[in-house]
Amino acid sequence: MKIRDMNWMQVEEYLKKDDRAVLPIGSTEQHAQLSLCVDHILSERVALEAAEPLEVPVFPGVPYGITPYFMAYPGTISLTADTYARLIRDILDSLAAHGFRRIVLVNGHGGNAPVQALIDEWSGTHAGVTVKFHNWWKAPATWKKVMEIDPVASHASWMENFPFTRLDDVHYPETQKPMLDAAHIRELSPVEARRYLGDGNFGGRYQRSDQDMLAVWRTGVEETRRVIAEDWP
Ligand SMILES: [Zn+2]
Numbered sequence: 001m002k003i004r005d006m007n008w009m010q011v012e013e014y015l016k017k018d019d020r021a022v023l024p025i026g027s028t029e030q031h032a033q034l035s036l037c038v039d040h041i042l043s044e045r046v047a048l049e050a051a052e053p054l055e056v057p058v059f060p061g062v063p064y065g066i067t068p069y070f071m072a073y074p075g076t077i078s079l080t081a082d083t084y085a086r087l088i089r090d091i092l093d094s095l096a097a098h099g100f101r102r103i104v105l106v107n108g109h110g111g112n113a114p115v116q117a118l119i120d121e122w123s124g125t126h127a128g129v130t131v132k133f134h135n136w137w138k139a140p141a142t143w144k145k146v147m148e149i150d151p152v153a154s155h156a157s158w159m160e161n162f163p164f165t166r167l168d169d170v171h172y173p174e175t176q177k178p179m180l181d182a183a184h185i186r187e188l189s190p191v192e193a194r195r196y197l198g199d200g201n202f203g204g205r206y207q208r209s210d211q212d213m214l215a216v217w218r219t220g221v222e223e224t225r226r227v228i229a230e231d232w233p
Helices: 008-017 038-054 081-098 115-124 140-149 190-197 210-229
Strands: 020-025 102-107 130-135
Touching (some): 020 081
Parallel strands (some): 102 130
16 A cells, blocks of 8 residues: 555554554665666565555655765765664654554665664664564565576666666667676775776676566565565564
C-alpha cells in the first residue's frame, strides 16, 4: 500500500490491526548512462511490490543519500552523514510516535550504510520498536542470483539496468568494462574519482536481457517480502 494513496483515518485503522511500515531509502547520484535516480527508483519499487500482497504501507522513498565521492558528476546530490542521520532519526521518531512498532528500511544505496549504526543507537532508546535495515540488492538470495547470471556486476553496470531505470535514446556500450577497485574510490577526491571511473560504471557489462533482469527483480521482490513478513520478535 502506498502511503500516498491513504489518508490519516485509514492509517489509524491500519494501526489497530498491524504495526508494520516500510521506508525506502536511496540516492540521487551518477549511474553512468542510467538515470541519476536508480537507487531511489529501485528501492521504492522493490518495497512497493514486496509490500503489496502483505498490505503493509510503504512511505515515500527518501530520494537523497550520502554520496560525496560522486560530486564531480553533475546532478549528484549528497547529504552529509550528520544531516542524513537527523533526517532518518526524525522519520523513525515520527513512525514510532504513531504506533508503528516494526519498521523496514529498504535501502538501495551502498553509501547509506551508516544508517545501520544509527538504527542500533536509536533502538537502544526505543524499546518495543524493531527496525530492520535491508540492503535489497545485496541481500543473500538476490546477490546469489546476480552472481549466477554474471559475476562481473557492480554500481551502474547491467545489474542496475532495468526497464524502469534505463533511459530512452541513450547508447549502452556493448563491452564489458573491467572491474575497478571500489574501495580505492573512497581514497580519491571527487575529481580524481571521476577521472578513475570515467562514465561511472564500476565494472561489468552495461546491459543484459530483460529475462535476466526480471529474474534478478523477482528474487529481489520475494526476498524483500520475506523481510517484511517474517522473523519479527
Ligand atoms: Zn545504484
